[in-house]
Amino acid sequence: MTRSTEAVLDVRNLSKTFGGLRAVDKVSFTVAKGELLALIGPNGAGKTTCFNMLMGQLKRTSGEVLFEGRDIANLPTRAIWRKGIGRTFQITATYPSMTVIENVQMALMSYHRRIYSLLPFATRLYRKEAMALLELVGMPEQADRHCAILAYGDLKRLELAIALSHDPALLLMDEPTAGMAPTERIKLMQLTADIVREKNISVLFTEHDMDVVFTHAHRVMVLNRGELIANGSVTDVRNDPKVQEVYLGGGTLFAEEAAGEHA
Amino acid sequence: MELIFAQVLTGLANASTLFLVASGLSLIFGVTRIVNFAHGSFYMLGAFIGYSLMQFLPGMFGFWLSVLLAGLAVGLIGVIVEICVLRPVYKAPELFQLVATFGVILVIQDLALLTWGAEDLLGPRAPGLKGVVRILGEPIPQYDLAMIAITPMILLSLWYLITKTRVGVLVRAATQDREMVGALGVNQAWLFTGVFFLGSAMAGLGGAIQLPKGGADLLMDFNILAAIFVVVVIGGMGSLPGAYIAAVLISVLNVFGVAYLPESTLVLMFVVMAVVLMIRPYGLLGREEFAGEHGQVGEPERPIKPAGPQLRMFVAAMLVLLALVPVFGSNFHVVLTTDIIIFCLFAASLHFMLGLGGLVSFGHAAFFGGGAYVAALLVKFADTPMELALLLAPVGAGLAAFIIGWICMRLTGVYFAMLTLAFAQLLWSLVFQWGEVTGGDDGMVDIWPSPWLSDNTSYYYLTLIIGVGGILFLRHAAHSPFGYALRAARDSVKQAEATGIHTKQVQWLAFAFAGAMAGIAGGLFVFSKGSIFPTELEIGRSFDALIVVFLGGVKTLSGAVVGGASLEFIKDQLTRFEYWRLTLGVVIILVVILAPEGIVGTARKVSERFGWIRKSEDLQ
Numbered sequence: 001m002t003r004s005t006e007a008v009l010d011v012r013n014l015s016k017t018f019g020g021l022r023a024v025d026k027v028s029f030t031v032a033k034g035e036l037l038a039l040i041g042p043n044g045a046g047k048t049t050c051f052n053m054l055m056g057q058l059k060r061t062s063g064e065v066l067f068e069g070r071d072i073a074n075l076p077t078r079a080i081w082r083k084g085i086g087r088t089f090q091i092t093a094t095y096p097s098m099t100v101i102e103n104v105q106m107a108l109m110s111y112h113r114r115i116y117s118l119l120p121f122a123t124r125l126y127r128k129e130a131m132a133l134l135e136l137v138g139m140p141e142q143a144d145r146h147c148a149i150l151a152y153g154d155l156k157r158l159e160l161a162i163a164l165s166h167d168p169a170l171l172l173m174d175e176p177t178a179g180m181a182p183t184e185r186i187k188l189m190q191l192t193a194d195i196v197r198e199k200n201i202s203v204l205f206t207e208h209d210m211d212v213v214f215t216h217a218h219r220v221m222v223l224n225r226g227e228l229i230a231n232g233s234v235t236d237v238r239n240d241p242k243v244q245e246v247y248l249g250g251g252t253l254f255a256e257e258a259a260g261e262h263a
Numbered sequence: 264m265e266l267i268f269a270q271v272l273t274g275l276a277n278a279s280t281l282f283l284v285a286s287g288l289s290l291i292f293g294v295t296r297i298v299n300f301a302h303g304s305f306y307m308l309g310a311f312i313g314y315s316l317m318q319f320l321p322g323m324f325g326f327w328l329s330v331l332l333a334g335l336a337v338g339l340i341g342v343i344v345e346i347c348v349l350r351p352v353y354k355a356p357e358l359f360q361l362v363a364t365f366g367v368i369l370v371i372q373d374l375a376l377l378t379w380g381a382e383d384l385l386g387p388r389a390p391g392l393k394g395v396v397r398i399l400g401e402p403i404p405q406y407d408l409a410m411i412a413i414t415p416m417i418l419l420s421l422w423y424l425i426t427k428t429r430v431g432v433l434v435r436a437a438t439q440d441r442e443m444v445g446a447l448g449v450n451q452a453w454l455f456t457g458v459f460f461l462g463s464a465m466a467g468l469g470g471a472i473q474l475p476k477g478g479a480d481l482l483m484d485f486n487i488l489a490a491i492f493v494v495v496v497i498g499g500m501g502s503l504p505g506a507y508i509a510a511v512l513i514s515v516l517n518v519f520g521v522a523y524l525p526e527s528t529l530v531l532m533f534v535v536m537a538v539v540l541m542i543r544p545y546g547l548l549g550r551e552e553f554a555g556e557h558g559q560v561g562e563p564e565r566p567i568k569p570a571g572p573q574l575r576m577f578v579a580a581m582l583v584l585l586a587l588v589p590v591f592g593s594n595f596h597v598v599l600t601t602d603i604i605i606f607c608l609f610a611a612s613l614h615f616m617l618g619l620g621g622l623v624s625f626g627h628a629a630f631f632g633g634g635a636y637v638a639a640l641l642v643k644f645a646d647t648p649m650e651l652a653l654l655l656a657p658v659g660a661g662l663a664a665f666i667i668g669w670i671c672m673r674l675t676g677v678y679f680a681m682l683t684l685a686f687a688q689l690l691w692s693l694v695f696q697w698g699e700v701t702g703g704d705d706g707m708v709d710i711w712p713s714p715w716l717s718d719n720t721s722y723y724y725l726t727l728i729i730g731v732g733g734i735l736f737l738r739h740a741a742h743s744p745f746g747y748a749l750r751a752a753r754d755s756v757k758q759a760e761a762t763g764i765h766t767k768q769v770q771w772l773a774f775a776f777a778g779a780m781a782g783i784a785g786g787l788f789v790f791s792k793g794s795i796f797p798t799e800l801e802i803g804r805s806f807d808a809l810i811v812v813f814l815g816g817v818k819t820l821s822g823a824v825v826g827g828a829s830l831e832f833i834k835d836q837l838t839r840f841e842y843w844r845l846t847l848g849v850v851i852i853l854v855v856i857l858a859p860e861g862i863v864g865t866a867r868k869v870s871e872r873f874g875w876i877r878k879s880e881d882l883q
Contacts, residue, residue: 098566
């Protein structure tokens with residue numbers, strides 16, 4: 001694996017408050033080139049808030065987000081995308097009235113700044129490139145199907161193809177395997193890991209499935225109540241007592257169960 | 264000071280009718296999401312029925328009993344309409360129901376004409392409240408004071424019903440999340456019917472209670488329609504106190520408008536609405552909401568394809584047929600076909616932004632009439648030749664759409680629709696009242712084409728080339744990257760923005776583009792008629808286009824053209840009969856019920872079922 005130490009994304013003291021609630025509290029981390037970085041934490045920890053700030057869907061309260069050395073935190077989503085960050089959504093967002101390949105072509109047309117032209121037929125633009133992306137995510141035979149009738153797992157793969165269409169340096173994936181069957185999850189993450197290695201892009205993803213995280217992540221960060229409480233290799237984080245407390249409730253659950261068995 | 268006080272009281276009295284009718288509309292929209300165009304008709308029925316009852320029931324008791332019974336009767340009529348007309352189409356695409364309610368307007372108009380005749384009826388004075396009271400020296404009708412007192416009581420009891428009772432809880436819950444209420448085991452169909460009863464009864468009550476002040480006539484339905492929509496929007500959809508505040512605001516301002524600035528009366532409420540919406544996009548007391556995103560109703564739209572050889576052949580054949588109209592048809596046919604082509608272009612321009620962009624405009628006539636007036640004014644005041652005027656019509660209309668679109672883009676859904684309506688009304692009243700320039704109500708005449716096109720046949724060919732060219736260009740635009748970006752912005756703002764598409768900008772430009780294309784239709788129109796009147800800018804014109812787009816099939820590319828041609832043709836056939844509105848209304852309602860996907864959408868489905876065309880994967 002060729003991973004340089006050069007940071008693609010450098011987040012410094014990023015915070016977000018909603019009224020009195022500190023949803024994200026002085027979070028700092030970096031994402032290295034080619035790295036698959038997992039951001040985990042219980043529900044309400046601030047993962048999605050963090051993502052929305054990185055992608056410009058939410059304004060930060062304070063802190064800096066440097067992408068390839070430049071602060072992007074005040075840019076609108078579409079400008080951040082153009083700088084080279086792609087994202088997939090927790091709940092898939094595609095264009096149901098189009099075919100699968102047209103969904104990808106749409107992103108390509110936007111990338112090539114063609115969306116305001118009135119003369120060419122859209123379906124004939126960038127079809128080859130779009131097909132290559134569909135092949136990359138393993139669904140070329142579905143290219144001309146109606147997007148509205150795809151299975152959920154296929155929608156997730158389509159989203160990945162769309163997110164890859166502008167050759168991003170960084171990919172943000174918000175719960176990429178949520179709502180999928182276990183075998184599908186493994187397949188999708190394996191696919192993502194392969195693409196990351198092949199294209200040498202970085203991925204920051206949130207995930208609830210620990211199997212997925214521990215199998216594929218190069219590094220894991222744990223967010224709890226807006227604060228980053230752990231950041232390190234899979235083994236380090238697994239053995240971190242603070243993390244265990246967050247996830248297992250300090251072991252009380254087991255103690256009670258044990259007590260129950262004896263009773 | 265005394266006079267001002269008296270005027271405030273008059274305004275408050277006028278507000279009661281407005282509030283009664285508007286609160287019904289607000290309830291119906293809040294729960295069922297139906298934009299009920301027929302609400303003004305319920306109000307008119309309330310007045311007529313109340314009038315008839317008062318002939319039988321004498322005295323003070325009889326008067327108020329008549330008012331109540333009129334409300335009850337109209338409520339029941341509302342129930343009949345809901346069960347027979349609207350229930351079958353709840354599953355149709357969003358806003359499709361408004362076409363059905365438009366059909367109901369037509370039916371009720373003719374039924375009222377049949378029953379009560381064309382004469383305006385003078386309302387009876389309320390027994391016991393015929394006199395005037397002097398307040399600060401100014402005479403105030405006793406009946407006004409009674410209405411001022413009654414309205415807050417009705418507001419309070421409605422408010423009690425909505426906030427404190429079980430029914431109210433259900434209604435509020437359904438306003439927020441219909442699906443959830445259904446999942447909790449509430450019979451939605453009857454909840455909807457119940458709300459429709461209550462809403463219609465309020466309208467009927469409003470119609471009957473204003474009898475001593477306004478009487479009953481056949482124009483009441485359209486006259487109040489715009490005002491109650493404005494009140495509901497200013498107050499905030501679904502908010503009863505909001506509707507009351509807005510009704511008072513509008514009525515009081517209107518009284519002062521009449522007294523001090525008579526030219527303002529036609530437009531005052533639309534100015535107020537535009538200002539309120541620009542400051543508070545969801546009305547005074549409304550909460551943020553995303554009309555049109557309460558769950559997609561109906562099937563998702565099918566992908567579109569460039570026309571295949573069969574369709575191309577068909578279009579070519581149609582073009583040949585159209586080109587032959589002057590050869591085989593009479594002069595009448597030529598004029599009728601000219602009208603149809605122009606109307607189809609107008610409807611197709613609306614379909615571009617409505618169908619592809621999901622931007623429902625209630626004021627598209629602004630750009631059709633706008634284009635027509637630009638051409639007419641250029642000819643009249645600058646001696647512009649027809650050719651140049653035809654070229655500048657879309658430029659002017661497009662420019663207007665560019666500016667209006669920029670303002671309207673802050674809003675979405677029904678609020679967006681209402682703001683477009685407000686601007687269309689602004690333009691209309693400008694034309695209507697600026698008599699020295701636009702001729703006002705008398706319009707502008709003698710705007711004829713250049714000599715080489717002076718006979719109907721040659722002008723027909725010009726219309727054919729430009730009109731059909733425009734329609735085909737709009738169709739092509741749907742297949743262009745711009746058309747795709749517009750659909751992307753409609754399908755998923757989230758994904759579109761996350762892949763670099765400036766969705767608001769795309770929609771804004773589409774609005775301007777649609778406006779310019781409507782301007783072409785307007786330019787063609789003015790030279791075909793030789794004259795132009797403010798009616799071409801009216802709400803009715805905007806509704807015409809809206810109706811045919813839905814009637815033809817909003818989720819199909821050819822819907823607007825098919826719908827436009829069918830409606831114009833049917834209209835032409837029917838207007839020869841005396842009660843043509845009734846017939847047309849019934850036809851529209853039948854089409855809505857039998858073809859809930861619109862004419863084209865349903866034809867496609869039927870053909871697929873019988874295997875006449877290849878089935879799409881969706882149906883397998």
